[in-house]
Amino acid sequence: MRRREFIRTVLFCCPAVLACSNGANIGRAQGPAASSIPRSDVMQPAELVKTLHVRDTYPPLLLQVGSHIFYAEAHIPGSVYAGAAAQPAGLHTFENMVSSSPKDKLIILYCGCCPWDRCPNVGPAYAKLHELGFTNVKVLYFAHNFGTDWVAKGYPIEKGE
Amino acid sequence: MISNYLTRFSFIRHRGILAGFVFTVLLGVGPLRAEQPGRSLLHKPAPQFARKDLSGKQVDLRTFRGRVVLLNFWATWCAPCQQELPHFAAWQKQYGPAGLQIISVAMDDDQAMVRTTERRLDLNFPVIMGDERLGTLYGGILGLPITYLIGRDGKALARFEGEADLDAMENKIQALLRRR
Structure with a gap:
């Protein structure tokens, strides 16, 4: 029900946001804010850390949906770069990446480019997954950014492409 | 009892x-x-870099020794960054003659969008494209915006992360400009 409300909000808000844009974000896929993601689908970093070392038969698909430069600097081990979801090209890459996954697959999204309520990427990525019919989606919560809420806490990282 | x-x-x-x-x-x-990892850079010489800006002009941090440098990391998709940039353009105009030099590093993957923003905001300071090497050099740029203030002696003296208090930043710039 909450997911349905979220999608309804997205469908209602997108045209309004686009209409209000002043050209500052030309080329952007304007989307819902991270703060509109239901709490039940928001995951705390500490929660993910506990499961990172567990060898699961069906490991989650862990996707970084923000800047590629940031991904190359540092990312969560095992995560895959999936395109900046705020941009049409990025969202297209993202869609292609998840297209072959089963709809009930656990997908964990993260970005951490900006404070949670200013992140332009996780909201559109989350909405896209629901639009595609995925039913098991979580989004990692970074209150400040990936540097502060993950790297500075000493959680594991990988570097490079 | x-x-x-x-x-x-x-x-x-x-x-x-x-x-x-x-x-x-x-x-x-x-x-x-x-x-923050970048805090360890403070009170030490700011990491050296030299890159071409969007107009093709070489920007070498070393050549700004003797000036106060505001080094800002931003991106076109970062909303707080978009709010800061016009202030930086105003400061470049106001404090440039007193010795302030603003250098901005766009952490975008796409240069075309940076060019659009540069033109739209009429930025009057060099804009260079960042990458993971430059980010790592500055302690890991893993969240935006991040701004360093570099003193006339080339040392990184302040670091602002996230939605910075621009009044506090301006006060710090004024104080650094007063130092000879």
């Missing part, structure tokens, strides 16, 4: 002391836990 009261009071008081202790420890530990 009285001794029961005293025992209970003593227990409450001890709980209060314990809570106070825990609170103090948390206060002390909190900032350490939240410490």
Whole structure:
């Protein structure tokens, strides 16, 4: 029900946001804010850390949906770069990446480019997954950014492409 | 009866002391836990870099020795960054003659969008494209915006992360410009 409300909000808000844009974000896929993601689908970093070392038969698909430069600097081990979801090209890459996954697959999204309520990427990525019919989606919560809420806490990282 | 009261009071008081202790420890530990990797760069020479800006002109940090440098990391998709940039353009105009040099590093993957923003905001300072090497050099740029203030002696003296207090930043710039 909450997911349905979220999608309804997205469908209602997108045209309004686009209409209000002043050209500052030309080329952007304007989307819902991270703060509109239901709490039940928001995951705390500490929660993910506990499961990172567990060898699961069906490991989650862990996707970084923000800047590629940031991904190359540092990312969560095992995560895959999936395109900046705020941009049409990025969202297209993202869609292609998840297209072959089963709809009930656990997908964990993260970005951490900006404070949670200013992140332009996780909201559109989350909405896209629901639009595609995925039913098991979580989004990692970074209150400040990936540097502060993950790297500075000493959680594991990988570097490079 | 009285001794029961005293025992209970003593227990409450001890709980209060314990809570106070825990609170103090948390206060002390909190900032350490939240410490940013880039903080370790402060009061040391700012990492050297030389790159071409969007107009093709070479930007070499070394050549700005003797000036106060505001080094800002931003991106076109970062909303707080978009709010800061016009202020930086105004400061470049206002404090440039007194020795301020603003250098901005766009952490975008796409240069075309940076060019659009540069034109739209009429940025009057060099804009260079960043990458993971430059980000790592500056302590890991893993969240935006991030701004360093570099003194006339080339040392990184302040770091602002997230939605910065622009008044505090401007005060710091003024103080650094006064130093000779």
